[in-house]
Amino acid sequence: MAQLFTRIKMKINFQKPTLTGRSRLILRVVYVVLAVIALQYTVFSVAAVRKRMNAINSQIDVKLLTTRAVKEDTAYIRLYKEKDWLETRLQIARTDSISLSVDLLDSAFQIELKGVVLKKSKILDFDADRFLCRLHPAAYHHVLGKQAMADTVISSIVKQPLIIKKAPKDTADVEDGTVMIDTSRVEAVHWVLKLDNQIVLKIEGVDPDPRGWWTGQKFWFFQNLGQAAGDLSRTMLFKTPEYCPVIRLVVPEADARAFYRALPFKPLVCIRL
Amino acid sequence: MKKEAWGGRSYFAGLAGGCLLVWMCWIFAVVPFLKNTGFLLTVSNPYPEEAAGMPSLKELSADIKSLQRKLERLTPGGAYLVVNTSENTFFLYKRGELVRNGICSTGSYVRLELNDEKHWVFETPKGAFSIRGKTTAPVWRKPDWAFIEEGLPVPPANDPSRYEYGVLGDYALSLGDGYLIHGTLYKRFLGLPVTHGCIRMNDEDLEAVYNTLPVGAKVFIY
Numbered sequence: 001m002a003q004l005f006t007r008i009k010m011k012i013n014f015q016k017p018t019l020t021g022r023s024r025l026i027l028r029v030v031y032v033v034l035a036v037i038a039l040q041y042t043v044f045s046v047a048a049v050r051k052r053m054n055a056i057n058s059q060i061d062v063k064l065l066t067t068r069a070v071k072e073d074t075a076y077i078r079l080y081k082e083k084d085w086l087e088t089r090l091q092i093a094r095t096d097s098i099s100l101s102v103d104l105l106d107s108a109f110q111i112e113l114k115g116v117v118l119k120k121s122k123i124l125d126f127d128a129d130r131f132l133c134r135l136h137p138a139a140y141h142h143v144l145g146k147q148a149m150a151d152t153v154i155s156s157i158v159k160q161p162l163i164i165k166k167a168p169k170d171t172a173d174v175e176d177g178t179v180m181i182d183t184s185r186v187e188a189v190h191w192v193l194k195l196d197n198q199i200v201l202k203i204e205g206v207d208p209d210p211r212g213w214w215t216g217q218k219f220w221f222f223q224n225l226g227q228a229a230g231d232l233s234r235t236m237l238f239k240t241p242e243y244c245p246v247i248r249l250v251v252p253e254a255d256a257r258a259f260y261r262a263l264p265f266k267p268l269v270c271i272r273l
Numbered sequence: 274m275k276k277e278a279w280g281g282r283s284y285f286a287g288l289a290g291g292c293l294l295v296w297m298c299w300i301f302a303v304v305p306f307l308k309n310t311g312f313l314l315t316v317s318n319p320y321p322e323e324a325a326g327m328p329s330l331k332e333l334s335a336d337i338k339s340l341q342r343k344l345e346r347l348t349p350g351g352a353y354l355v356v357n358t359s360e361n362t363f364f365l366y367k368r369g370e371l372v373r374n375g376i377c378s379t380g381s382y383v384r385l386e387l388n389d390e391k392h393w394v395f396e397t398p399k400g401a402f403s404i405r406g407k408t409t410a411p412v413w414r415k416p417d418w419a420f421i422e423e424g425l426p427v428p429p430a431n432d433p434s435r436y437e438y439g440v441l442g443d444y445a446l447s448l449g450d451g452y453l454i455h456g457t458l459y460k461r462f463l464g465l466p467v468t469h470g471c472i473r474m475n476d477e478d479l480e481a482v483y484n485t486l487p488v489g490a491k492v493f494i495y
Contacts, residue, residue, distance in 0.1 A: 023285050030289060034296045042304050049308050079333040086340035093347055098399065098495055111495060113401055115347025118355055118495045130309050137327075160382060162394070167387045168424035228300055243308070258359035262399060262495035 037236065044235040048243035049131060052198075062138040080137045081105075081272060084145035088270040089115070092147050099147075099268040100193075100259065102201065102249065104128065109251050111259050118262070121255035124206060129245040132199075132273055140273070148195035148269045155191035155260055156219040188212035189256040190219050194244065195269055202248040205256030212253075247271065353491040354454075354482060356472055358397045361464050363474070365485055373481050376464035378457070378473040379494075385418060393418045395469040402448045402492045407483060411445035411455060413437040418469070442476060444483040448492060454482060 056062060085103070092099045093115035101110045107123040135143055168174045189205030189212075202223075204216065231241035251259075328336070348369060355364040358379040365373040380397035415435045420427045428434050442456015457463070457473040467473075472494075474482065486492075 027285065027288055027292075031292060034292060038296055038299050041300060042307060045304050046307055076330055076333070079330065079337060080328075083333055083336050083340065086337060086344060090340060090343055093344070096400065113493050113495070115344055116349070116353075116355075116401075116491075116493060118493050119357065160396070163381070163383045165383050165385050167385055167421045171424045174422075174424045224301060232300070254360060258357055258495070261359050262357075 037232070040238075041232055041235045044238075044240050045231060045243075048240045051240055052243045052245075053131065053134075056135070056139045056142055059139075059142060062136075062142060077137055077140075081140060084141055085270065085272040088145065088147050092268045092270060095268060097264050097268060098262050099270070100263060102247070102269065102271045104247070104271070104273050109249060109255070109259070111262055119255070119258065121251050121259070123249050123251055125250040126248060128247045128273065131243075131245045132247070143197055143199070144271050144273060146197070148197040148199065148271070150193040150201075150267050150269060151196050152194040153191065153265065153267075154223065156188050156215065157191075157257060157260065159261060159265070187257075188216035188219065189253045189260065190216050191256070191260050192223060193267070193269065198242070198244045199271070200244045200246045201269065201271075202246060203256055203260075204248065204250045205253035206250055207253035349491050351490060352485045352487070353493065354486060356397070356492065356494045358399065358466070358494060361466060363472070363478070363482075365482055367485060372485065373478065375475070375478045377478070378463050378468050379466055380468055380470045381466050385422060387421055393469075397468070397470050397472060397494060398450075398452065399494050402452075402494065404446050404486050404488050404490045404492065405449045406447040407486075407488060408445050408447075409443060410439075411441040411453070413441050416451070442474075442479055444479050446483060446486060454492070455479070 089101060089112065092101075093112070096114070098111055098113045098118070101108075101112055102123075103110070104123070104126055107126070108120055109123050110120040111118045132143070189207075191203050193201040193203075195201065202220075204220075234241045349366075350368065352365070352367045352372075355366070356377065356379065357363070361377055361379055363375060363377045364371055381395045383395045384392055385395070386392045413436070415437060417427045440458055441453070445453045445455040447453055452470055452472075454472045454474065456476055456479045459467070459473075460475055463473065463475055
């Protein structure tokens with residue numbers, strides 16, 4: 001055995017190649033540039049979070065309405081949030097469009113129309129940025145206590161799965177009436193809502209069939225890449241990137257699809273933490 | 274000599290690649306973690322000892338009860354129907370309780386194009402509707418697209434060829450704008466999106482819906 005190892009060692013006999021002076025210089029420049037960009041990105045990104053929190057806390061009513069006693073009274077905070085949640089839902093019920101309600105307290109995800117719950121789904125898993133959990137009642141009211149409208153909606157599936165069919169010229173041109181529903185197609189259902197209160201809602205549909213997993217990962221990779229690229233370009237210009245707190249929800253895939261297709265292009269959303 | 278040059282290049286590429294990988298990990302994992310870390314969010318915010326304007330616990334509880342009552346009143350007290358066009362299912366409620374559910378068929382999302390100007394989209398409309406009328410033994414008055422779809426010439430408005438008997442089942446409930454809840458001869462397609470916009474049900478479900486929903490009852494389609 002020992003002989004065998006010696007023989008393998010002799011065969012490999014790896015020697016670290018020596019770099020020329022020019023290559024070494026290029027490498028060092030690359031290291032420094034990447035390190036500077038990363039540092040700049042880190043500092044500005046963290047500063048963006050603090051800036052947002054400061055902006056909310058510096059609002060006059062937030063300053064005046066929040067006492068230390070209120071901040072520490074969990075029963076009071078729970079009731080305050082409950083009232084905000086009900087008020088927002090009532091406000092949305094006055095409109096004619098289908099809306100989305102996200103109740104993280106009860107892990108429920110539902111669509112409503114005129115105050116009627118059309119479908120309720122269980123949130124299987126979720127995580128919200130700590131930024132949102134740290135808001136005290138008056139600040140919470142500013143961020144989540146009002147209805148929000150989605151400014152941007154991006155999805156891995158189409159809103160209306162239209163099938164284009166040309167009208168036949170005569171009876172001979174008519175296709176046979178067999179209904180063809182393609183059940184073999186793998187469709188990962190993921191969507192992102194960017195709300196006008198600067199909160200990003202990421203919805204991931206999960207399905208026991210693992211075939212759509214890769215498509216889903218690809219979707220999120222490109223979302224994160226786009227976000228990072230935008231933020232990087234801002235930080236390189238010494239500008240603070242926009243900070244949008246993220247709430248990520250994992251829901252059954254069928255519900256994620258039904259909800260996405262039911263909602264209008266710019267849906268109203270209310271959230272309870 | 275050539276071998277050594279290649280060794281140097283791959284070593285160089287390996288170092289650069291490794292460096293880039295570490296950088297990507299920093300950008301995509303470490304920075305989001307730092308942004309989300311609690312201690313970074315501790316922003317100095319002096320709290321006043323007393324503040325006016327915040328409701329008391331008692332006031333909050335009373336407000337919540339009143340708001341809950343208002344929200345509950347928005348759900349119809351009588352019978353109403355909810356249709357899910359994505360899964361082709363329906364849910365019939367009476368006095369807030371689910372009394373029947375099952376499969377149905379809704380719009381196929383086919384866009385039938387006659388020419389550059391004229392087209393039809395076979396989609397079930399979404400939103401809140403109410404039952405406008407109820408009929409037994411309905412007769413289908415075929416619209417223009419029914420002829421165009423079959424490659425037939427479109428007859429005049431009241432031509433006898435426009436009327437078909439027995440194809441809509443025993444009952445029909447009108448939602449307005451020509452949209453109906455009706456029966457079907459093609460029961461094997463129930464649960465699939467195959468209609469021209471109407472909602473098709475099997476005979477037993479249709480009868481239950483017909484008997485439960487009065488004229489004016491709400492139908493929510495999503």
